[in-house]
Amino acid sequence: MQFTLPNTIALLSRTPAALNAFLRDLPEGWTTCDEGANTWSAFDVVGHLIHGERTDWMPRAKMILQFGETQSFVPFDRRAQERESQGKSLAQLLDEFSRLRSENLDELRALNLQPADLELRGRHPALGAVTLSQLLATWATHDLTHLHQVSRVMAHQYREAVGPWSAYLGVLHCAGHSAP
């Protein structure tokens, strides 16, 4: 499948509703348990997605359009949700993620990007030159990497409970593949 802007927006627009349908009002054991020290729960992941909506995807897209490769993106804070989610419920986070994503997609559509725009380059502080289409493809794939993580973290809670079936359940054999 080729990258297209409509395919990317279609996926990005569905993630908040999918997480909402899956996580809202689930017993807290499913949503607050993690995989051990220095790992994230589903609650942590939703907070991380919110921080991305605020500081990563659209701010970087606008930096590419405005500054090209002349200015590096602001490094992303992967631990911001530890502060920003404090005192909030999962329901509040799900609502906030949904609202921010919707606003960001409205802003993305309003840019009316053309094929030539998608080839414009920016500068990632660690990866170097990247294109606008790579940034937008990564926004969608980043949703998928965290859906993949949430399903793995939740499955971990029943690792013992499934008994001998663990041999057949691929998600229990996923090593995590953490980002550097």
Place this chain on the structure above:
Amino acid sequence: MQFTLPNTIALLSRTPAALNAFLRDLPEGWTTCDEGANTWSAFDVVGHLIHGERTDWMPRAKMILQFGETQSFVPFDRRAQERESQGKSLAQLLDEFSRLRSENLDELRALNLQPADLELRGRHPALGAVTLSQLLATWATHDLTHLHQVSRVMAHQYREAVGPWSAYLGVLHCAGHSAP
């Protein structure tokens, strides 16, 4: 987190709505593409989940209650969806999965299982003795293994499009962990 029947039902009851919110009316490239020869698309996975609702989980639970370890479960057909999904749309499959899951959970609740029931044993054709609680925990974890798979299969479609960001996206480093 400990296994409990309410926690298990809470998760099982949400999976159809989560898949529906994520997959319905997505461009077909996302839902019909797979990871290569002998791998499944999201469309294939929903068909597989339907076959499980028809032939695996509740039929096996009832076999445990009726026959204990004296009769082995009927082996599960992991390729049934290749026949059964033919000619159907993804929207039809999502509706069918939702309806069957709802009926099965109604039937599970009506059994009014007590703690002693959950320790009853049945016989798996390959794994040997298994308990009813292990079967029910596996039902929920099986949903999670396929959410994990669907997110991985969809991410695979943008493997090239993300460019250098692939290094940071854990889902692109998941080897699949196929069941034997």
